[in-house]
Amino acid sequence: MISSKLFNSYANRGMALESDINLTNKYYLDNNIAIIHKKPTPIKVAKVSYPNTHSVVIKEAFYEMPSTTDYNGIYKGKYIDFDAKEVKSNKSFSLSNIHQHQIEHLKKVYEHGGISFLIVKFYINNTSYLLETKNILNFIENENRKSIPIEYFEKYGYKIKESYIPRIDYIKVIDKLYFSEVSYEKEI
């Protein structure tokens, strides 16, 4: 069971970004580009009722802490794993928005040869960045700060192009970073 504060920061956080990513994943799926799904929110069911023989209704349940990230799947044979976060008004992304075990999960995926990262959308400049796990770990290991400034995303992250369809084309970044012969030039 998690608190209402955590509920708000987890279950409700980043709804606009989440919606955009879900639409993007649907686009990838419909066009056979990648198979990436959002995991359901973990819920512990305490009581169910059977109003009739044909249906079941959950009458009491609690949100649980997710044990991994929200999104995973496959692109060009590679395992993809990430989480997505919004930063409403700050100029930095507070690490309190992501759990230690989620960082550990991203790290393990990275070590096992998967492609893992965070997508962080800053509203202050209306820009979404893809930050690879190695650069998240690099920040945590070398900085004392508890939040990653937007400048770090500018320097080590990759801007994700947003448009109508697909909304937030993060696979394009993955493509350039992991499946391109030529070195990736950041879009300014």
Place this chain on the structure above:
Amino acid sequence: MISSKLFNSYANRGMALESDINLTNKYYLDNNIAIIHKKPTPIKVAKVSYPNTHSVVIKEAFYEMPSTTDYNGIYKGKYIDFDAKEVKSNKSFSLSNIHQHQIEHLKKVYEHGGISFLIVKFYINNTSYLLETKNILNFIENENRKSIPIEYFEKYGYKIKESYIPRIDYIKVIDKLYFSEVSYEKEI
């Protein structure tokens, strides 16, 4: 919202096997062998209440149809995706136990270069088989039968060794099938 019949066949089905697979996945995780998690059961929340400012309780919710399989993750850099089913007393696995869209999902993963399969445990001989997607599709495309007989699993599937730790060592089969130089001889 799904019916109580589907609830029983989905949410409650295969609890012993599910428990064994969860323990196996924990073993793989603890020993840094593979990172494979069960996805949470999808639940649509209709009503929540806040008994106090620190907690949130779900007061009405409904089970939803899963859009993918139950398990996915990464092993030796490869994307792994599967579902697990138990056959309590029959000598064949009824295809009605798996949804068309789940078959489609396994097929897509296979086509995108991932490793996808079913684990089916038959109680009649207390044996768990790993059946690769290509062989599931092969059966569906070539047979008119609505259930896959145990003989098909004997012929095209791979027996999974069961022991105390890990409970159901399916990665060993994956290893032999996908990461071994020598051809795989089935254990009889």
